[in-house]
Amino acid sequence: MSDNAAMTWSAVSVLVVDDEPGMRAILKKALSKQFAQVDVAGSIEEAEELRKRCHFDLLIVDINLPGRSGIEWHEAFDPSTRRSDVIFMTGYADLDTAIRALRAGASDFILKPFNLEQMMQSVQRCIERRMVERQNFALQRDVERTYPVDIIGDAQSTLAMKKLITQIAPSMAAVLVEGESGTGKELVARALHQLSKRSGPFVPLNCGAIAPDLLESELFGHVSGAFTGAKKGREGLFRVANNGTLFLDEIGEMPLAMQSSLLRALEQKAIRPVGAEREVQVDVRIVAATNRNLKQEVEEGRFRRDLYYRLNVLTIELPSLRDRLEDIPALAHHFTQQLAKDLGAKPVSWTHEDIQAMQAYDWPGNIRELRNMMERCLLLGKPPADYWHELAGDAAPLRPVAPVSVEQEQTENVDVVREPGDDGKRPCKCHDNDNEAETYCYPSDWTLKDVEKAHIMQVVDTHEGNKSAAARQLGVARKTLERKYKEWADEAVSTVEQD
DSSP: OOHHHHHHTTTOEEEEEOSOHHHHHHHHHHHHTTOSEEEEESSHHHHHHHHHHSOOSEEEEESSOSSSOGGGOHHHHOTTTOOOEEEEEESSOOHHHHHHHHHHTOSEEEESSOOHHHHHHHHHHHHHHHHHHHHHHHHHHOTTTTSOOOOOOOOHHHHHHHHHHHHHTTOOSOEEEEOOTTSOHHHHHHHHHHHHTOSSOEEEEEGGGSOHHHHHHHHHOBOTTSSTTOOSOBOOHHHHTTTSEEEEETGGGSOHHHHHHHHHHHHHTEEOOBTOSSOEEOOOEEEEEESSOHHHHHHTTSSOHHHHHHHTTEEEEOOOGGGOGGGHHHHHHHHHHHHHHHHTOOOOOOOHHHHHHHHTBOOTTHHHHHHHHHHHHHHHTOOTTTSHHHHHOTTSOBOOOOOBOOOOSOOTTEEEEOOTTOOSSSOEEEEETTTOOEEEEOOTTOOHHHHHHHHHHHHHHHTTTOHHHHHHHHTSOHHHHHHHHHHHHHHHHHHHHHO
């Protein structure tokens, strides 16, 4: 058996049941070289007591035992509670015994006497099958496993983040990923796992989504009968993630009592399933994430200081989307292509006007909000620039443009500066002598219609002729703006004709 296989099987537990002391000693010595936990028993009664207290992945059972035979160990083979593979041994084989063993759920059947190589090959087949089951369980939990882990964008902050991920991924040290909600913390954790080349699975868990009293069982597992309702044993995500990465999202939501248990598991590299008497060795890399300020949580007594330092060996701080606006074109294209394929929609290419509109927004929901908006745009067939208020909501203000005010008859320390050729129908620039602020003013004798026209034209000028952006700033539909311009054009034509 290779060293890599031995490392992979370090979290596997085995129970040998045989009434011959010599056989128990031989198997225990041979199996202990490969597995962290190997127990032995001389009878079914003794084995059942051990099974109640500990979880075993593999049972190696002699059929001919004093008292109850191995095939009569109904508690271990009950389909509703069974959680172990079984290899039967016997020195008195016949067809009837073999059939009974297979019906009892035997994974393999070995005749005595046998050599150790034969036994170890049988054990290897059983454990490899168990490892495949763990991998499949992890993949079932990993609902977004088909999504690529490429981090999109070439902003300076994004490139720095990619470089840091590449640098620290091969390490076994724990990583703390910090950032606002929606910045892609799980994507970073997946990238760390992929680049680490660890052989085990990536197993995510949202600590805030699990009831506090169930979190320990979810992480460490439990034995049958450990608590009310625990009819079946459970391995726990630490064992599922053995030789892989366990991603603990929203670690700041973890109760203090559970933080203590997690700290011990990290320091000892071993877990104790709920209701079990012995610890199980595990090889798991921890990546934790939070949108809270854990340092402040520590100071306020809501997070253990020692666990914080244990998790904070390496830290990755994710920038918000408003700090990497240069990445929006690439992100918008990526999500559009991805969602179009998932939704069966036709891919579209957003215009420069659409990209400008997206880059003018602060994105409080970060990348998650951007993806959600792209999905709505595709489903509704509405470009972002044309339907921004409907998609982003009134509580999502665009970045402000130059302020506009009405000129007062007398204002201290303000000099009114008329532009050359000003016909009195355009706003003028005013400079505040105290703070050198610049704003736009209107003469107090203008009509409301004059002010409306001048204000609209000024906002359009501020947006360099982009009427869609100006309409959003003014809080009206673009069609309203087009109608206004048509009215002014008609009035100009009418005036010329009268002259």
